[in-house]
Amino acid sequence: MKHLKPVNQKAGRIEQHLARDVVALSDPQSGQATPQQPDEPHIPLGCSLVFQPGWEVDSSGGTAGLCSPVERDLFDCYLGCFWPAQVPDQLNYTPDWTKTCAAAQKDWRKIDLIFP
Amino acid sequence: MSVRSEVALSTGEYHAFEAAGRQFLYMVPSAAVFGLDETSAAVLEHLGGQSMAASELVDQLADRFAPEAVYHSVNELMQVRAVGEADAPPQPLAKQMPPTPFPLTTLVLNVTNQCNLSCGYCYEYSDDKIVDTENGSQPKFMSEETAQQSVDFMMGESAEIETVHLTFFGGETLMNFPVLQKTVDYARDRAAQLGKGIEFSLTTNATLLRPDIIEWLADNEIGVTVSIDGPKEMQDQLRIFKGGGGTYDIVVPKVRELLKRHTTRPIGARVTLTKNVLDVKKIYDHLRHDIGFTEVGFAPVTTSWGRDWAIGDDGFDKMIRGFNVLAEEFLEAALENRHHGFSNVKDTIEEIHKGISKAYPCGAGLGLLGVATGGDVGLCHRFAGSDDHKLGTVADGIDHRYQVEFLETHHVDDKTDCQKCWARPLCAGGCYHEAHTRYGTTRGPNLHYCDWIRAWTDTCLRVYGEIAEHNPGYLTIFEGRDQ
Numbered sequence: 001m002k003h004l005k006p007v008n009q010k011a012g013r014i015e016q017h018l019a020r021d022v023v024a025l026s027d028p029q030s031g032q033a034t035p036q037q038p039d040e041p042h043i044p045l046g047c048s049l050v051f052q053p054g055w056e057v058d059s060s061g062g063t064a065g066l067c068s069p070v071e072r073d074l075f076d077c078y079l080g081c082f083w084p085a086q087v088p089d090q091l092n093y094t095p096d097w098t099k100t101c102a103a104a105q106k107d108w109r110k111i112d113l114i115f116p
Numbered sequence: 117m118s119v120r121s122e123v124a125l126s127t128g129e130y131h132a133f134e135a136a137g138r139q140f141l142y143m144v145p146s147a148a149v150f151g152l153d154e155t156s157a158a159v160l161e162h163l164g165g166q167s168m169a170a171s172e173l174v175d176q177l178a179d180r181f182a183p184e185a186v187y188h189s190v191n192e193l194m195q196v197r198a199v200g201e202a203d204a205p206p207q208p209l210a211k212q213m214p215p216t217p218f219p220l221t222t223l224v225l226n227v228t229n230q231c232n233l234s235c236g237y238c239y240e241y242s243d244d245k246i247v248d249t250e251n252g253s254q255p256k257f258m259s260e261e262t263a264q265q266s267v268d269f270m271m272g273e274s275a276e277i278e279t280v281h282l283t284f285f286g287g288e289t290l291m292n293f294p295v296l297q298k299t300v301d302y303a304r305d306r307a308a309q310l311g312k313g314i315e316f317s318l319t320t321n322a323t324l325l326r327p328d329i330i331e332w333l334a335d336n337e338i339g340v341t342v343s344i345d346g347p348k349e350m351q352d353q354l355r356i357f358k359g360g361g362g363t364y365d366i367v368v369p370k371v372r373e374l375l376k377r378h379t380t381r382p383i384g385a386r387v388t389l390t391k392n393v394l395d396v397k398k399i400y401d402h403l404r405h406d407i408g409f410t411e412v413g414f415a416p417v418t419t420s421w422g423r424d425w426a427i428g429d430d431g432f433d434k435m436i437r438g439f440n441v442l443a444e445e446f447l448e449a450a451l452e453n454r455h456h457g458f459s460n461v462k463d464t465i466e467e468i469h470k471g472i473s474k475a476y477p478c479g480a481g482l483g484l485l486g487v488a489t490g491g492d493v494g495l496c497h498r499f500a501g502s503d504d505h506k507l508g509t510v511a512d513g514i515d516h517r518y519q520v521e522f523l524e525t526h527h528v529d530d531k532t533d534c535q536k537c538w539a540r541p542l543c544a545g546g547c548y549h550e551a552h553t554r555y556g557t558t559r560g561p562n563l564h565y566c567d568w569i570r571a572w573t574d575t576c577l578r579v580y581g582e583i584a585e586h587n588p589g590y591l592t593i594f595e596g597r598d599q
Contacts, residue, residue, distance in 0.1 A: 002189075003152070003156040003188060003189040004150045004196060005152075006149075007140065007149040007150060007151050007581070008147075008148060008149040008580075009595070010473075011148035011471065013471075014196060018195050
């Protein structure tokens with residue numbers, strides 16, 4: 001910190017904590033801190049944390065007016081969420097599961113079943 | 117974190133103070149201390165109690181600082197939460213409870229509830245007492261068996277703690293000297309068996325000190341605190357024998373012997389300040405320099421409203437003036453790396469340096485418990501023996517559910533008055549026993565002390581700031597020590 005001087009031990013720990021955040025943003029090659037980025041929007045991980053209405057049925061009981069394309073159901077656990085027992089698991093076991101599915105609305109039939 | 121230039125900003129929660137020509141912030145509730153440079157001091161001064169966008173700050177400070185410097189300074193102040201967005205919803209921190217069962221580090225044994233003195237203000241015997249010491253169920257003296265059970269209880273409750281502290285209290289502790297001796301031997305053996313360290317201390321009025329007792333205290337490295345109120349005219353006002361005679365002439369020669377022979381541990385004096393015993397500087401000089409105590413600590417008497425000895429508002433002003441004089445002396449000594457024996461300031465400086473932010477005012481019911489003469493376990497020595505504050509017994513153990521309930525209901529976050537006070541990281545509402553005596557409940561803060569606590573904490577912060585600027589090496593004596 002340039003304008004504040006940490007004086008006691010607690011202030012020192014706060015400075016270290018803040019410095020770690022800056023290191024996390026720095027370029028690993030040069031070790032130089034990258035220019036300060038605005039905070040990323042906070043996206044909670046895990047489907048139980050996300051409230052997204054309109055996946056299942058629309059207001060008329062059909063699927064024509066969903067807020068999200070129905071195909072998103074196929075991908076949401078796969079891409080937006082991870083925990084170790086999950087299948088399919090894009091981090092460890094099935095990183096290529098959607099390789100053949102360039103556009104979900106068109107290619108979703110190409111996605112195969114997964115057997116652990 | 118980034119500064120949005122048009123969003124209104126306002127100041128966060130802190131106490132600003134000045135020392136050694138520099139501005140400092142004492143952050144609340146983190147208890148961090150930051151020194152400000154000119155830019156950040158100017159930013160906070162302009163922001164004051166109002167809300168203002170960063171771009172306005174830049175404009176107002178344009179003749180003194182470059183825009184980038186102001187933005188950078190605001191960014192840092194926001195990172196440490198000295199500044200925040202004015203309209204941001206409050207983000208209260210979650211109430212943090214200590215882990216339970218919390219290991220015991222200190223056990224205080226009330227080895228007797230009897231005393232050979234008759235000090236008017238004594239919380240154990242005066243009208244403010246909460247333990248029935250005369251007609252109650254607790255025996256007058258702790259038995260050897262109960263003392264040993266207490267030691268076993270302490271060893272069990274201390275879990276993985278490497279060094280435990282056993283403190284003897286009373287009544288007058290030396291009235292039960294035989295049990296003291298046997299308990300120290302027993303505790304030392306038990307600690308050795310368990311591979312733990314153990315330290316002992318006791319508090320006494322010094323009237324019963326004899327050469328053989330002094331020898332024993334020195335040989336066993338028992339820390340000794342002497343309750344003494346100052347020069348003869350002050351000591352003899354309220355610290356009197358049952359017949360009414362003063363104790364000064366009996367006590368002082370014995371204390372001098374103690375100080376001469378017992379050099380294995382620092383010997384401290386503990387002064388109770390009352391309405392007419394308030395000349396802090398005179399008391400300190402007498403006890404430290406004329407008699408030779410290593411440290412002198414002061415505490416205002418615990419009393420309900422309206423007692424003859426209760427300190428009034430003007431008395432608190434006098435007391436704080438005396439404390440400030442001694443704090444200045446302490447500072448001069450610290451800058452030259454000399455010892456100064458005013459323990460009130462030293463203890464607070466240590467807490468400031470470490471950045472301690474308390475959820476509870478003291479360790480009572482947490483890492484410290486008190487045992488009454490019959491073996492009942494209370495929050496601390498002041499509550500030991502009170503049926504209303506009983507956690508269990510040393511023989512049967514304590515009810516940890518009661519302990520958890522106590523901790524949940526006495527957390528500083530639940531003390532509404534404290535939530536507006538910048539001194540809460542150090543005070544946390546103050547002594548439970550004091551609150552109980554004044555207000556009839558342990559749950560509330562000691563509101564009669566608030567102004568005094570804030571004035572005193574401000575003094576200690578300024579002393580700390582001076583030391584940190586001019587002789588930071590001195591502060592290393594506080595580092596690495598257990599709290």
